[in-house]
Amino acid sequence: MDIRQLRYFLTIAEEGQITSAAKKLQMAQPPLSQQLKQLEDELGVKLVERGPRSIRLTDAGEILRRRAQQILDLADSTSREVSDFAKGLKGTLTIGTVSSSGATLLKDRLSDFHKTYTGIKFEIHEGNTFRIIELLQSGVIELGIVRTPFNTSGMGYKYAETEPMIAVMSPELDWDPEQERIPIAELRNRPLIIYRRFEQLIRETCQKTGFEPNIFCKNDDARTTLLWANAGLGIGIIPRSAYKLANNSNLIYKEIGSSALQTQVAAIWIKDRYLSSLARKFLESFSAAEPGSSQEGGRSL
Structure with missing residues (x-):
């Protein structure tokens, strides 16, 4: 198994067809098929299931695809x-x-x-x-x-x-436009949109203040939090600097006055x-x- 074979295999996996992979690699189809067979023989395992119009990676093929990408x-x-x-x-x-x-x-x-x-x-x-x-x-x-x-x-x-966490929201959900900094207790019973990695920190901080947070949506990207908050679906909790990702949205934010909610x-x-x-x-x-x-x-x- 060498780098060249791994590149061939990844191209086949990406294209889903030997024919289109060969075209992308600018080589004939038979030699590419032979390289795939040699790789399967060397590893002693079937890497693809061949169909009439496409190929599908086996479980072993999926493992090799991930590792091959890392190696390359x-x-x-x-x-x-x-x-x-x-x-x-x-x-x-x-x-x-x-x-x-x-x-x-x-x-x-x-x-x-x-x-x-x-x-x-x-x-x-x-x-x-x-x-x-x-x-x-x-x-x-x-x-x-x-x-x-x-x-x-x-x-x-x-x-x-260190920077504080902020609550971001559409104007319709702003309960006090004059308030620029809020105690965390202000978030009680409000639908929260949070980044999954901050869930434990947010839950523990809210619980210490005496309430269970109403987590409406959990996600893995600050941009998703901003998008959902901009749609008026809830109040997003993000680091203050991540607010710059909002671009030209109409979101407003309030700094959360809690020493625990820092990042x-x-x-x-x-x-x-x-x-x-x-x-x-x-x-x-x-x-x-x-x-x-x-x-x-x-x-x-």
Whole structure:
């Protein structure tokens, strides 16, 4: 099994047909079919079920598809890493981000970093925190930008400044337009739209205040929370900086006055793993807005 065979297999899986995969790869169909058969023979397992017009991956084929993608991403990442080393501070920095950190990352981090190191290009992968950590562990990305809370085991990390959570809503659901900051008790009996990772924190904070939150919708993306809140379906709970993702919506927000409902953006990496000079320079620039509000953990830089 080699990289070439894995690329062939992934193309077949993506296209769902040997014929269209062969066209995409600019090769004849018989040699591609032979490569697939050789791969199945080598692994000793059937990878696809062949139908009259299409193929379907077997369970083993699905496993190989996931692993093959990781292997190819890692191969590409390794190639860039070696190339970047030779180029010094020129090359591509691979970063994974959660959606709720995107606006802060672009405005407060990457823009300034790019002005200082104009020869650097960026490759951004998006996903939830679990996906970002998976990409880090597989070596596809060097750095992850996530939000607290997250599991710091095996991670190096550097926190940015703390920010409050806010309640976002359409004007129709605003019970007091003059109120810009609210105690958490104001959320009692109101339909809440929350990011799933914050559920435990929100529940515990509400319970300590004496009520059970009315969670109307749970999701995995701050943009979904904003979309549902903008439709007037409920009150979204998001980090304050994620409000920038709302663009031109008519949403308004109120800061939640609770020391427990705080979050931070953090840069994370795998401890004791090689970091390129690009990644190190970015981490040096990943400082909080106010002196002393940044924290580091894991291996020193």
